[in-house]
Amino acid sequence: MIKSKLLPLLVVVCAASLLVPLKTLAQRKPKIIMITHGQAADSFWLIVQNGAASAAEETNSDLAYRSPEKFDLPAMSRMIDEAVASKPDALIVSIPDAVALSQSIRAAVAAKIPVVSINSGLEVSRQLGCLMHIGQQDGAAGKKAGERMKALGVKNAVIINQEVGNLALEERIKGFREGFEGPFHHVQILPVMMEFQACQKAVTDYVEKYSSMDGIVALGPIAAEPALQALDQEGKIGKIKVCVFDISPAVLAALGRKQIEFAIDQQQWLQGYLPVIFLANYVKHGSILQNDLILTGPSFVTSENAQKVVDLLSMGFH
Secondary structure, three states: OOOHHHHHHHHHHHHHHHOOOHHHHHHOOOEEEEEOOOOOOOHHHHHHHHHHHHHHHHHOOEEEEEOOOOOOHHHHHHHHHHHHHOOOOEEEEEOOOHHHHHHHHHHHHHOOOOEEEEEOOOOOOOOOOOOEEEEEOHHHHHHHHHHHHHHOOOOEEEEEEOOOOOHHHHHHHHHHHHHHOEOOEEEEEEEOOOOHHHHHHHHHHHHHHOOOOOEEEEOOHHHHHHHHHHHHHOOOEOOEEEEEEOOOHHHHHHHHOOOOOEEEEOOHHHHHHHHHHHHHHHHHHOOOOOOOEEEEEOEEEOOOOHHHHHHHHHHOOO
16 A cells, blocks of 8 residues: 555655656656566566556656566576666666676666666665665564564464575565564474465475464465465365465455455555656656665555555556
């Protein structure tokens, strides 16, 4: 959901764009490339793309979105190098692993290409030369999720990790442990594949093996959806409490049916929309917000407020 504190920011952005003569806008069509680690099968990143596309249309920008077919850091690094070689006006990147991507991002900065990072990479964004980072503090989000699951009475939780090696997800896990673990509260990690059936089977096998497990933490919708299917087949819906990082239409529907206790929303539509708005303005007019961090989350979505998020989806805000 778009929090009220972000609305003045959006109003200022929109108002500023209205003050620019149409003739000036027509003279400059920024070429912006967005490269993320998100796979095409992940509904989370489709929403990011929708946000970016909306901003590109509003600013008359030439936007290209690229990502590897699977979680592949060397492939992502090559995509950034290829983007730099094409000399775009601006670059947007996610940074799931600074070690793997730092050389490519630094090369973009050295080539005088303005770079904004989104989603993951908050801790290293400025160090690598990015103008700003747009996303959430994953460690803090994880801690809040852990505290909330603990308050719900969960004692033995398993975290489903669909992208082993993604530092943002590792931060979520670390934060969750901090907020949840104790003498009587334990956490296990279950690495899974992105493929639906493989993930479902892994969760089914885990549920059958560990009868004491009473909580599931999905680090993304792409893991949550097959996990819910596994619980349904095992007759465990409602008996094992589920929380999910990030939202999707399927997650919102499950929240409405009270099959999920809560989801942590980082407003991925804004993570696509805002950097295009800011960079288009920067390319055209040479000015950009001086905030080096814009937080889009976390906020909690439950069955009580899920319909409001559904309404935002229908309006195109997510």
